[in-house]
Amino acid sequence: ETGVTQTPRHLVMGMTNKKSLKCEQHLGHNAMYWYKQSAKKPLELMFVYNFKEQTENNSVPSRFSPECPNSSHLFLHLHTLQPEDSALYLCASSLVAGGPPDTQYFGPGTRLTVL
Amino acid sequence: DQQVKQNSPSLSVQEGRISILNCDYTNSMFDYFLWYKKYPAEGPTFLISISSIKDKNEDGRFTVFLNKSAKHLSLHIVPSQPGDSAVYFCAASGNNNDMRFGAGTRLTVKP
Numbered sequence: 161e162t163g164v165t166q167t168p169r170h171l172v173m174g175m176t177n178k179k180s181l182k183c184e185q186h187l188g189h190n191a192m193y194w195y196k197q198s199a200k201k202p203l204e205l206m207f208v209y210n211f212k213e214q215t216e217n218n219s220v221p222s223r224f225s226p227e228c229p230n231s232s233h234l235f236l237h238l239h240t241l242q243p244e245d246s247a248l249y250l251c252a253s254s255l256v257a258g259g260p261p262d263t264q265y266f267g268p269g270t271r272l273t274v275l
Numbered sequence: 276d277q278q279v280k281q282n283s284p285s286l287s288v289q290e291g292r293i294s295i296l297n298c299d300y301t302n303s304m305f306d307y308f309l310w311y312k313k314y315p316a317e318g319p320t321f322l323i324s325i326s327s328i329k330d331k332n333e334d335g336r337f338t339v340f341l342n343k344s345a346k347h348l349s350l351h352i353v354p355s356q357p358g359d360s361a362v363y364f365c366a367a368s369g370n371n372n373d374m375r376f377g378a379g380t381r382l383t384v385k386p
Contacts, residue, residue, distance in 0.1 A: 200284075200378060202279065202364075202376040202377055202378045203319075203376040205373065205374065208373075250319070252318075262307075263309065263321050263324060264321075264374060265321060266318035266319045267318050268316070268318045269317075269318050
C-alpha cells in the first residue's frame with residue numbers, strides 16, 4: 161500500500177471519448193502531481209497542485225484538464241485525445257510543493273491507450 | 276532539454292556482486308537528488324535520497340554518492356539480489372520541488 165491510489169489502472173478510449181483519471185492520497189500531503197511516462201522517455205511533469213491551487217502547468221495541451229477539489233483528491237479529465245497521448249499516467253503527492261525539496265510518493269499509474 | 280540523464284538503459288549483474296547505476300545532471304540549481312525503483316505495473320517507489328550538502332548517504336545495501344563538481348550521482352547496491360531487478364530512476368529537484376527524472380536504467384540481477 162503506497163498511500164497513493166489511482167483508478168482506473170487501465171483505460172482504452174477512442175479519440176472522441178471523454179474520460180477521467182482519479183488519484184487519491186492517504187498520506188496527509190498538501191501537494192499533488194500528474195506525470196506522463198511514455199515508452200523509454202523520462203517522466204514528464206504535467207501539473208502541480210499545492211493546497212488545492214494549481215501552481216504549474218507544464219505546457220500541457222488543453223485536451224488534458226486537471227481538477228483538485230481538495231488536498232487528497234486529484235483528477236485528470238481527458239477529451240479528444242490523440243493516439244500519441246497513449247502512455248502511463250502517474251499521480252504523486254508530497255508534503256508541500258514550492259518549499260524545500262521533499263520526497264514525492266507515487267501511485268501505481270493508469271495505463272492509457274488511445275485508439 | 277533533458278536535465279537529468281541516465282546513459283545506460285540497462286545493466287546486468289551477478290547475484291552477490293555490486294550494482295552501480297549512474298546519473299548525470301546539468302542544472303546546477305538542483306540540490307536534492309533521489310533514486311526511485313519501479314517494478315512492472317507499479318508506480319515508482321522511493322528508494323534513497325541525498326541533499327547537496329552531503330556527498331554520501333547510506334541505507335542498508337543502498338548507497339548514493341554525489342559529486343557536485345562533476346554533476347554526477349551514483350547508486351551502489353551491494354550485495355545485489357535477484358529481487359533488486361527493476362527499473363531505477365534518478366531524479367533531481369531544486370527549491371521549487373520541480374522534479375526532473377532520468378529515463379531509467381533497467382537492472383537485471385542474475386541468480
